[in-house]
Amino acid sequence: MTDLAQLELDLTNAMHAADTTAALEEVRVAALGKSGSVTTLLKGMGALSPDERRIQGPLINGLRDRLTVALADRKAALEAAELDARLAAETVDLSLPAPPRRKGSVHPTMQAMDEIVSIFAEMGFAVAEGPDIEDDFHNFTALNFPPDHPAREMHDTFFLKPDPETGERKVLRTHTSPVQIRTMHRTNDKPGAPWIASGQEPPIRVIAPGRTFRKDSDATHTPMFHQVEGLVIDRDIHMGHLKWTLETFVARFFELDGVEARFRPHHFPFTEPSAEMDIRCDRSGGELKLNVGDSWMEILGCGMVHPNVLSAAGLDPNEWQGFAFGMGVDRLAMLKYGIPDLRPMFDADVRWLAHFGFSAVQAPSAAAGLS
């Protein structure tokens, strides 16, 4: 074996023996560094005769080139191994919990409210609002409840303490119907705040969602609940329009192609004719199914706005007519979402809110549906 071949064998062995990039670097320096063995040979070529150089030159240069490539390969392999080792050392247990973040939710009543508003918005209904603390005129008298009429008793009204000077007793509105009056009644009085409905000229197409209050508390009644009122006033709106509007609404709200509904005569002081709307359902087995069965479930009250109400709100009943309706939002939410009890809706139990609440992204939209 020549010296050169021996040198190559030694260097190759040293290269493979180097198990870190640092050790490999030492091998490289020993071979190809300024005073490395191969460098020395290369430098020595100048002293060789031309003939010897012709023979030795390619041998030495070949050795250098092979070493360079082998060193690079070895270096890459060592680097890869070192990276693997480092990464292995960096292993993190990802089954550990992430920093806690609370899960937010939208209350089902408010979800239902948003859905109802969206459905009626598509039918061109704007949203009108009125105050929770009402006067007798807006809550009763203008709505054709004569003073001392027994129908007022049926409302289980909450009263505020009488005003010490005027003796006036404000009420907590027993329904959202006072917003009908506020929407129709054009007066010179300012509404008190910009958000409160002020009188507008017909045609009118509004819904009025909000809190309502009755002094009633049992399994199916809470002293506060939510209603959505609807009001449509024009020259020739009749009960057929009422029927279509509510049938369309109910089908959309329950996300069914159609809902089998019936309109049943009823009595409300502020509508004439008056009706309640029932939907067909089956309650056998403790589970509510819509559109099947022999039972009917009342879901809302409605009717043609009473001429006395139009007059009280300053509209001529011979010129204008229309319909109104009112529905309980909490109850509709219970029906749609399968919520068994009313009272927990106002208790803010975080377990209940998490279970019956809605995610932020379940905002009603035309494209994605209601919820």
Next chain:
Amino acid sequence: MKFTLSWLKRHLRTDRSIGQIADAMTMAGLEVEEVIDPTERLKPFSVARIVSAARHPDADRLQVCQVETVDGMKEIVCGAPNARAGLVTIYAPIGAYVPGLGVTLVEKPVRGVVSNGMLCSAAELELDGASDGILDLDSDLKVGTPAADVFGLEPVIDFEVTPNRPDWLGVAGIARDLDAAGQGLLISHQTPSIAGGYASPIRVELQAPELCPVFAGRLIRGLRNGPSPDWLQDRLRSIGLRPINALVDVTNLICYDQARPLHVYDKAKLVGDQIVVRGGQVATDTGEPERLIALDGKTYAPGPRMCVIADAGGERPIGLGGVMGGESTGCDETTTDVFIESAWFDPIATAQTGRQLGITSDAQYRFARGVDTHSAVAGLEQATALILELCGGEASEITVVGTPPAPPAAFDFDPALVERLTGLRLPTVRIHTILSALGFEVAYDNGPWRVTPPTWRRDVHGPADLVEEVARINGFNWLPSTPLPDLGAPTAGVLSPRQSRIRAARRILAGLGWAEAVTWSFTRQDIAEAFGGGSEALVLDNPIASDLDCMRPSVLPNLIQAAARNADRGFADLALFEIGPIYRGDQPGDQRTVIAGLVAPHAPRRWDGDTGDDLFGLKSDLFVLLETLGVSTSALQLVQGHTSTWWHPGQSARLQLGPKTVIAEFGAIHPGALKTLDADGPMLGFEIDVEALPQSKARATKARSRLDLSTLMPLSRDFAFVVNAGLAAGDLTRAVAGSDKQLISDVRVFDVYTGTGVPDGQKSLAVEVTIQPRNATLTEAEIDALSDRIVAAAAKLGASLRG
């Protein structure tokens, strides 16, 4: 209101089943709540006859009876002392459920003898009457007759009478509507007219015509009162009324049959020969109100706006007119002379009397809703005829004092209004037929119809009421379904910017991890006071509960209480929010909508040791919320030390546009406020006044302004300032940012330090200033000049560069 089919059939010729009648009622506005069928539970039971009865071989008190039953001869063991041969009674077969015992009969030996059924007592069938052994029935009854037939039991319809229809409180009134609705033919009974044989010796004086405008009465003397006949007792029992005696039963029958309350006085117990109708009185000397013991045994003190019937020259109260008679003059089995009252009492006064005295009765219920104004004499005649028939006696002439209220006024009616209001296209003859069937008088020549409502329809005032009658009787099922006129989809949405903002806030907070709650609008008055409210104007006169007696001035106390409730259940960590009203006064404009949030920070311990910072986490969410709602938070002033009393004075702040426009308060809740609410801290919260949020400017176009992206790299420089410990970091960063609004795009505090190297009473604030070159790369000289301006601006706040 309850009635039976057989009772209805006295007024309506019909072959409809009870189910059909109930459905028709519901669809005509008489909403049936329940059809109660007592015959259902009696179905297994039938009449049987004991053929022989022998002593049980092993028990003295038992008898072994051979009984002829619907199932043939049966051997039945019976323990009743009255079991004997020949007795006709009720038999229950094996397998029958005995309602009075709550057991189902099984075949089992009784002391060695198998009993093949059971002989029943009244109590075992849940029937009225004493239960001395098994039933002892009429011996003429055929074996096998269903028990329901024997006892005259039949299904009962229970329905809701809307307050506008007091005439439905009599079966005759129900029949009239069912006739109109095509469910049968109304049977009209001639009102009897009984001539009196003598003048009534009782004089009536109406002193309070506003409470009782008309009073009719007559005496029947020489009668024999006693139990009423079976048919009358059965009829009353069938709807749950208790028979008392013939005179009282007759008044109850007419009350439920004609919706016409009457009252009977025992003449022998009247003092004097005069009945005075007046308001309640107060003794002039003592000021004590008069007192009356009513038929319910309770004592009442009628006020001056309540109708009192009095005798003894008007001195002794003997009844609350239209509500309840007095104990002192009630009729019993010994009554021989009876004075019958048939009057009309004012509905409002009667309603108020009932409400104020806490007393209701069948009469009060009817008068409060409005009895037929012209039924006084007819009711009296009907009662007379029945009493004479049942009790004999001799009737006096009728005394009528006063005049009934005017009948409902006639008004014009254009039948075309039916279609205009309902969309129903009906022939005019149909409209006419319906109105006539309901008792309306319709007169017409060529012009509009002239319609006179009947005296029992005081709820009908104008054309719209008639439209309801026609549509209701014709059937709402026939209403067309007519699409609303298309007004075109609203181009810009229907919500106001404020409404959109509220809707968005809910989704933003839910997305940030807050759970939406809905809590009462009420709170306890002292809690309201602790949160800046509680004024007398906002206290409820009739709260549902004493801890919910005041309108809330803030949502926070409700959320704090909710957090405490959750903690009590073992779920202490939460972030709740509510978007809802608060009330600063009782005027409409005093109501404001707030967005309130509450955090009870009890997050689980963390393995990485990081604890987070709840207060600044809340601030972060609050600012994200405001920014997303379109409120520029950089334009807001953050002011500490001036928050409301329920906040931690050192850990809360106000966000304001100016001193008068406070947009929000946030921070830690004051421990004292938590204590008022029995809640364990710490708790943090915020409350945003939606009404105070700046309006986003209405723009003519939705197009955004031109985007100006610099091609030049931003650079940053750090400064460490030593300032007074009391200086707010926000003041320093605002001053720094203000030193060159063109070039400085952001200033952030990245370190706060006190301790070694910083003098006492001072602190070091390190800020990173981001500089965005606008036109050209900045030279070192320009950057130095900017740095000088920054240091100079900070120096105005007493800040010096840290050495």
